[in-house]
Amino acid sequence: DADVTQTPRNRITKTGKRIMLECSQTKGHDRMYWYRQDPGLGLRLIYYSFDVKDINKGEISDGYSVSRQAQAKFSLSLESAIPNQTALYFCATSDERVETQYFGPGTRLLVL
Amino acid sequence: AQKVTQAQTEISVVEKEDVTLDCVYETRDTTYYLFWYKQPPSGELVFLIRRNSFDEQNEISGRYSWNFQKSTSSFNFTITASQVVDSAVYFCAIRPVIQGAQKLVFGQGTRLTINP
Numbered sequence: 001d002a003d004v005t006q007t008p009r010n011r012i013t014k015t016g017k018r019i020m021l022e023c024s025q026t027k028g029h030d031r032m033y034w035y036r037q038d039p040g041l042g043l044r045l046i047y048y049s050f051d052v053k054d055i056n057k058g059e060i061s062d063g064y065s066v067s068r069q070a071q072a073k074f075s076l077s078l079e080s081a082i083p084n085q086t087a088l089y090f091c092a093t094s095d096e097r098v099e100t101q102y103f104g105p106g107t108r109l110l111v112l
Numbered sequence: 113a114q115k116v117t118q119a120q121t122e123i124s125v126v127e128k129e130d131v132t133l134d135c136v137y138e139t140r141d142t143t144y145y146l147f148w149y150k151q152p153p154s155g156e157l158v159f160l161i162r163r164n165s166f167d168e169q170n171e172i173s174g175r176y177s178w179n180f181q182k183s184t185s186s187f188n189f190t191i192t193a194s195q196v197v198d199s200a201v202y203f204c205a206i207r208p209v210i211q212g213a214q215k216l217v218f219g220q221g222t223r224l225t226i227n228p
Contacts, residue, residue: 042116042203042218043157058215090157099145101216103157 004104023091116219135204
């Protein structure tokens, strides 16, 4: 089984709808991240969390919110989706010892 | 601020050729980590290597090798005897080695196509 899972893997939604992307991990890591990938721009950090009580904005947090429900779960919400939020979204995990971020399989989101 | 530049947007070679992917970075941090990730057509991101800035020893793993040169701020990746399965987008990334700093800064990626 995959260590980092994301649901859904693909999603089509309409402008103005609220949508939640979920991430779960079995690696036992305390740190979790959300990135988005756009063609030609690499990956950009949206939010990150060092533990359940610690949430931090990344470089492109506007229009997004997150919830760290447990050490193993980190959800990303788009409160009112807009077309320029169409992208590939990745969740990642790491811990202080490992120093490397491991990524989930990604969620392809299309906002019409 | 940190920056990673992968000047090669796309590379196409014939199978069995050697190919080098360039990565140049900018940072004011004295210690940092450098990474390479692979993104195959299926879309997932696969971790390949992490290198500490204080360790300039080159590394080889099978057909993959990495050349880290601090003097030129480069961390290049070479695939020897390329195979079709190496076709993917490859990302170079950097982050500082300081407590609390977890943000990875990625380059734009290099799309590598290996033709049979």
